[in-house]
Amino acid sequence: MKPTVVRNVNRSNPAAVKTLGELGVATVHEAQGRTGLMRPYMRPIYASAKATGTAITVSCHPGDNIMIHAAIEFCKQGDILIVTTTSESTDGMFGELLAESARAHGVVGLIIDAGVRDVRDLTEMEFPVWSKAVSAQGTVKASPGSVNVPVFCAGTMVRPGDAIVADVDGVVVVKREDAAEVARLAGERFAKEQKTRERLKAGELGVDFYGLRAKLAELGVRYVDDPEKE
Numbered sequence: 001m002k003p004t005v006v007r008n009v010n011r012s013n014p015a016a017v018k019t020l021g022e023l024g025v026a027t028v029h030e031a032q033g034r035t036g037l038m039r040p041y042m043r044p045i046y047a048s049a050k051a052t053g054t055a056i057t058v059s060c061h062p063g064d065n066i067m068i069h070a071a072i073e074f075c076k077q078g079d080i081l082i083v084t085t086t087s088e089s090t091d092g093m094f095g096e097l098l099a100e101s102a103r104a105h106g107v108v109g110l111i112i113d114a115g116v117r118d119v120r121d122l123t124e125m126e127f128p129v130w131s132k133a134v135s136a137q138g139t140v141k142a143s144p145g146s147v148n149v150p151v152f153c154a155g156t157m158v159r160p161g162d163a164i165v166a167d168v169d170g171v172v173v174v175k176r177e178d179a180a181e182v183a184r185l186a187g188e189r190f191a192k193e194q195k196t197r198e199r200l201k202a203g204e205l206g207v208d209f210y211g212l213r214a215k216l217a218e219l220g221v222r223y224v225d226d227p228e229k230e
Contacts, residue, residue: 021052051109062089077106092117
């Protein structure tokens with residue numbers, strides 16, 4: 001593909017994105033049929049990191065962050081940078097100075113299937129980042145890539161404008177055209193889980209609540225009082 005920068009992005013519905021963020025990665029992932037979850041090696045650089053927004057996608061050559069700089073020009077408030085490389089990389093492609101620039105243009109977080117650096121500074125400024133690696137290995141600015149084109153990041157397709165939810169459980173992607181419906185389903189799931197939580201807190205056994213006794217019997221599980229006498 002010829003290196004391309006797409007200036008305009010059709011973003012997900014802001015109200016839906018806000019709701020998705022309030023419900024969290026695990027609930028959203030379940031609500032959309034257990035799809036859209038990035039690979040579990042994508043971890044936040046600090047435990048309390050949370051971010052919800054719309055995707056600005058960036059495809060870079062490994063060890064080269066010029067396209068991240070190019071992408072920031074087209075970011076708006078509430079965007080999340082989604083960065084991937086054309087082949088595997090763990091180089092530190094993003095640090096504190098880029099975070100300052102990104103935040104000044106409305107970026108609320110970074111998801112990068114490569115490495116980051118300046119983690120102490122990023123943590124102190126509370127700029128949320130999910131990455132594959134942490135590395136002080138620097139980068140160059142020499143190879144063209146693309147901005148706001150569909151990319152694969154940590155095993156998941158991301159298109160510009162898709163909704164992104166990230167927290168300590170990982171990163172999940174919601175297609176922009178599905179954001180409102182997934183937000184509705186996730187809200188229903190959350191309400192159902194609240195009722196379940198109260199019953200479990202009251203002492204009801206999950207094996208009864210979920211109707212699992214019949215399933216255990218079907219699987220051949222037996223209950224005995226003293227295995228030595230059987």
